[in-house]
Amino acid sequence: xxxxxxxxxLILSRIRAAVASAPDVExxxxxxxSGVPPEPVDLVELFAERVADYRAVVHVVExxxxxxxxxxALALRGVGRPVVPDGLPPGWAPxxxxxxxxxxxxxxxxxxxxxVTGCAVAIxxxxxxxxxxxxxxxxxxxxxxxxxHLCVVRAGQIVAGVPQAVALLDPARPLTWISGPSATSDIxxxxxxxxxGPRTLEVVIVR
Amino acid sequence: xxxxxxxxxxxxxxxxxxxAVQDSQLRFNLRKATHTIRxxxxxxxxxxxxxxxxxxxxxxxxxxxxxxxxxxxxxxEEAVTRAGGHVHWAADAREANRIVAGLVRATGETSVVKxxxxxxxEIGLNEALAAEGITAYETDLAELIVQLGDDWPSHxxxxxxxxxxxxIREIFLEKMAExxxxxxxxxTDEPRALAEAARLHLRERFLSxxxxxSGANFMIxxxxxxxxxxxxxxxxxxxxxxxxxxxxxxxxxxxxxWRDLEVFLQLxxxxxxxxxxxxxxxxxxxxxxxxxxxxVLLDNGRTGVLADEVGRQALxxxxxxxxxxxxPVYERAGGHAYGSVYPGPIGAILTPQLRGxxxxxxxxxxxxxxxxxxxxxxxxxxxxxxEVLVHLRGRxxxxxxxxxxxxxxxxxxxxxxxxxxxxxxxxxxRRFVPRRLPGPLSAWTETRDLPDIPPESFRDWxxxxxGGTR
Amino acid sequence: MRVALFITCVNDTLFPGTGRAVVTLLRRLGCxxxxxxxxxxxxxxxxxxxxxxxxxxxxxxxxxxxAGYDAVVAPxxxxxxxxxxQYPRLARAAAPSSAPVRASAAAPVxxxxxxxxxxxxxxxxxxxxxxxxPKVRDLSEFLVDVLGVTDVGAYFPHRVTYxxxxxxxxxxxxxxxxxxxxxxxxxxxxxxxxxAEECCGFGGTFAVKNPAIxxxxxxxxxxxxxxxxxxxxxxxxxxxxxxxxGTLSRQRTGVRTMHLAEILAATxxxx
Numbered sequence: 001x002x003x004x005x006x007x008x009x010l011i012l013s014r015i016r017a018a019v020a021s022a023p024d025v026e027x028x029x030x031x032x033x034s035g036v037p038p039e040p041v042d043l044v045e046l047f048a049e050r051v052a053d054y055r056a057v058v059h060v061v062e063x064x065x066x067x068x069x070x071x072x073a074l075a076l077r078g079v080g081r082p083v084v085p086d087g088l089p090p091g092w093a094p095x096x097x098x099x100x101x102x103x104x105x106x107x108x109x110x111x112x113x114x115x116v117t118g119c120a121v122a123i124x125x126x127x128x129x130x131x132x133x134x135x136x137x138x139x140x141x142x143x144x145x146x147x148x149h150l151c152v153v154r155a156g157q158i159v160a161g162v163p164q165a166v167a168l169l170d171p172a173r174p175l176t177w178i179s180g181p182s183a184t185s186d187i188x189x190x191x192x193x194x195x196x197g198p199r200t201l202e203v204v205i206v207r
Numbered sequence: 208x209x210x211x212x213x214x215x216x217x218x219x220x221x222x223x224x225x226x227a228v229q230d231s232q233l234r235f236n237l238r239k240a241t242h243t244i245r246x247x248x249x250x251x252x253x254x255x256x257x258x259x260x261x262x263x264x265x266x267x268x269x270x271x272x273x274x275x276x277x278x279x280x281x282x283x284e285e286a287v288t289r290a291g292g293h294v295h296w297a298a299d300a301r302e303a304n305r306i307v308a309g310l311v312r313a314t315g316e317t318s319v320v321k322x323x324x325x326x327x328x329e330i331g332l333n334e335a336l337a338a339e340g341i342t343a344y345e346t347d348l349a350e351l352i353v354q355l356g357d358d359w360p361s362h363x364x365x366x367x368x369x370x371x372x373x374x375i376r377e378i379f380l381e382k383m384a385e386x387x388x389x390x391x392x393x394x395t396d397e398p399r400a401l402a403e404a405a406r407l408h409l410r411e412r413f414l415s416x417x418x419x420x421s422g423a424n425f426m427i428x429x430x431x432x433x434x435x436x437x438x439x440x441x442x443x444x445x446x447x448x449x450x451x452x453x454x455x456x457x458x459x460x461x462x463x464x465w466r467d468l469e470v471f472l473q474l475x476x477x478x479x480x481x482x483x484x485x486x487x488x489x490x491x492x493x494x495x496x497x498x499x500x501x502x503v504l505l506d507n508g509r510t511g512v513l514a515d516e517v518g519r520q521a522l523x524x525x526x527x528x529x530x531x532x533x534x535p536v537y538e539r540a541g542g543h544a545y546g547s548v549y550p551g552p553i554g555a556i557l558t559p560q561l562r563g564x565x566x567x568x569x570x571x572x573x574x575x576x577x578x579x580x581x582x583x584x585x586x587x588x589x590x591x592x593x594e595v596l597v598h599l600r601g602r603x604x605x606x607x608x609x610x611x612x613x614x615x616x617x618x619x620x621x622x623x624x625x626x627x628x629x630x631x632x633x634x635x636x637r638r639f640v641p642r643r644l645p646g647p648l649s650a651w652t653e654t655r656d657l658p659d660i661p662p663e664s665f666r667d668w669x670x671x672x673x674g675g676t677r
Numbered sequence: 678m679r680v681a682l683f684i685t686c687v688n689d690t691l692f693p694g695t696g697r698a699v700v701t702l703l704r705r706l707g708c709x710x711x712x713x714x715x716x717x718x719x720x721x722x723x724x725x726x727x728x729x730x731x732x733x734x735x736x737x738x739x740x741x742x743x744a745g746y747d748a749v750v751a752p753x754x755x756x757x758x759x760x761x762x763q764y765p766r767l768a769r770a771a772a773p774s775s776a777p778v779r780a781s782a783a784a785p786v787x788x789x790x791x792x793x794x795x796x797x798x799x800x801x802x803x804x805x806x807x808x809x810x811p812k813v814r815d816l817s818e819f820l821v822d823v824l825g826v827t828d829v830g831a832y833f834p835h836r837v838t839y840x841x842x843x844x845x846x847x848x849x850x851x852x853x854x855x856x857x858x859x860x861x862x863x864x865x866x867x868x869x870x871x872x873a874e875e876c877c878g879f880g881g882t883f884a885v886k887n888p889a890i891x892x893x894x895x896x897x898x899x900x901x902x903x904x905x906x907x908x909x910x911x912x913x914x915x916x917x918x919x920x921x922x923g924t925l926s927r928q929r930t931g932v933r934t935m936h937l938a939e940i941l942a943a944t945x946x947x948x
Contacts, residue, residue, distance in 0.1 A: 007297055008296035010296075010506075011280075011504070014506065014514075015458075015513065018514035019274055019513060022274050022516070023274070024274050025274060027264060028263065028264065028267065029260075030257070030263065030264070031260035031261045032256070033469070053483075106413075106415075106448055110414060140447045140496065144447055163469035166472070167466070171465045174489070174491045176489055177487065177489075179484035179485065180486050182440040183439065184439045185244075185438060185480050186347070187375060188239060188243070188371060189241075189365060191482075194406075195348060195405060195406055195440055196409065196413065196439050196440035196444055197439065197486070198440075221886060221887045221888070221890075224889055228890060517766075535875055535876050536894075571886075573727070574882075574883065574886050577843070577878060577879065577894075578880055578881075580846075580848060581875075581876070583847070597725055597727070597763070603727060605727060605728075609726075613723060616722065616731075617734065620718040621735075623716065626686065626717050630689065633690065650886075651888075655920060655923030655924050656923045656926040658692075658923070661692075661693050661694070664689050664690055665688060665689040665693035668693050669696075669714075675700050
């Protein structure tokens, strides 16, 4: 493609000319990169509170209580056979599940009642869960198309703020940062939960 | 019909604004929406103790990137290519549209789904694709409202801000069937019901469309990663499900390193929707999960902005729209008056730089502000919008009468003797000032009384009384 | 300490009473203020309307006139802000690499007076800006920060509401200084103005270039003012007050406008 090469050189030469005499700028990072001032807080508590602010359903349980919490949540929701990704810790999922092997098509995912996953990192200050498509999380479509997402977060995965999360994540993996259920502010700038992504987000935090 | 071409031939801002300000429904909608978001932004920004430091870092990172743009773009190109993506360069809108249309045609598809993107609106991509027989379906709720309503976007973040819930309901009932699945019968104007109608309308399209087009909020040079922030999940649908993804991104959207996201993922959501974090952020590097990925890097006037020492700070903009939401002029004029996909204070400095100031409309944009400074205060990357407005005012062509008046005033102010004489003349003629002024100055006396001219100026009083001591 | 009064061209011509009030007030506080007679205009109108060449010329004149004073006090937020915000920009833009200014190229260039700052492109201009700019203060800043007073011994038995003008608030960042001064005026009842921080819509030539929006903004401001039930609307800038006052008068609201200096200068027996 001829135009392609021309466009590239044209843009780059314009840039060179435009900034030739501009001074460079030093970057000072005086913002917080650790901790949640003003006072030390319980990250589990803060995370639970912030996720709930976005109208996600939140449970805090001990390790041995995880299977029961998941089972109860699925039962209440009426999800008989949730989609589960590879690598979900044994015992978390109910007996009846749908696996992504062979990969599920969009229609099959759409027909599923829900999905159960873990996560890579969670952020207390913003109430955010980050999935990196690693074990127990699956590819991105799994947590997108089903209308219900149940996510298990271990206390050790919760960091205080955005900088700590960015430092832990691998940009080579496709990442999905989730803060509450799907929402929109497009009607009169008021937040309404539930549009195209899962309309219900349920979070089980393991102390 | 959104897009640049549509705005051609529009009258100047004051004319558009004067019409808009008469529309009481519009004013009510805008006032309600902007005041809601102002409060939300203020409260989530106030809870961040290091906001000032984040803002400073955001400004510096952007300035540093712009200064080293060539180096970082090349690094980005290399990283994206290494990760299996294809990089294209578009010097202007026509070239970008040609590249995208070619890529879509190569897939054999005739329809694409779109994630909300300012860059593709700026270049009029939907219209260009339509000319090639390709239908672009907008999937963001507000963009959908605009597309169905055959309307123009009026806000950067919420393009349908000028519509209230009952207007949206009417558009859905009337138009959804033409574009796909019809609106549910008995649709109410409850925001929840309207969101549900959009979900149903677009669901099947998401699951079946093979090509998606997006923009991006950020591109990371170091890693080749693209970042899209959104709320509804339509972005995730478009970025994840289709087999081919084409992203059209302005060259200024670059950040040098992965770490820089730690700053912008704090600045943007809080400034934009007034949330601690937006519901969904997707990042991907090259071709992932079996997808084919194309990145179209767009100049379209940006390098011209970059060459302006004062104006280039506009390229720091991360399209949060906080400046629109606090602007008293935007609140009353609405977005359409600015005649560009970039309305409000940022539009008033960006549009004349991208398009030039040859049209009446573009030349009037630097004056669409009282210079009150509210925009600068809330800008998360500290763009001194009033400074750029004043700078651009110095570049546009002024009306002849104004030029003469300004020159005369300058002449009077050059010497105190001339000012003294002018003041005495005014004092003598003070009884003859009419209640309504003629010509352009009648704009003042239309709604305001004039102050009385005093018989004696301050300096004459000072001389007569020796500074009030006599 | 040599203190100069920068009256501003608007006050000089249209509101001499404000200037007299500043003189009365400062003298009462033991501060003898000088009035450099060669002063004219800071260049705000030209700079903000897109006539940088004239604006620059007036800036140079301003720097000449006020050089050597320890403080320059101005009863106008926007004029003080012009000096403090725009002069440093002019100094930066005066570097030789800056783009030529085209629009007002026809204006005659006056040769510099002997001893005056030679050339707006020279380092002397930048030095003069760096030297003078920190000394220029709005009245409330001067009273609170330089003279260290908030109780100026005023008496004004009226219901007053205060509009913080944009350039005082967001340009100079005077904060609550005017409020602190007003709160200590005996007899004065200060009532808060709803949406006080919102611009009144004046914006200099904006008022005539965009009259519809300007009027709509001022109508909202006027409504907020009358809602307070105040007899007097006070601000520290007569330009904005002319705009709001002109609207209040046209609407026959009965609310009058007064500059902060005039209220602070008032004592028992006066008015």
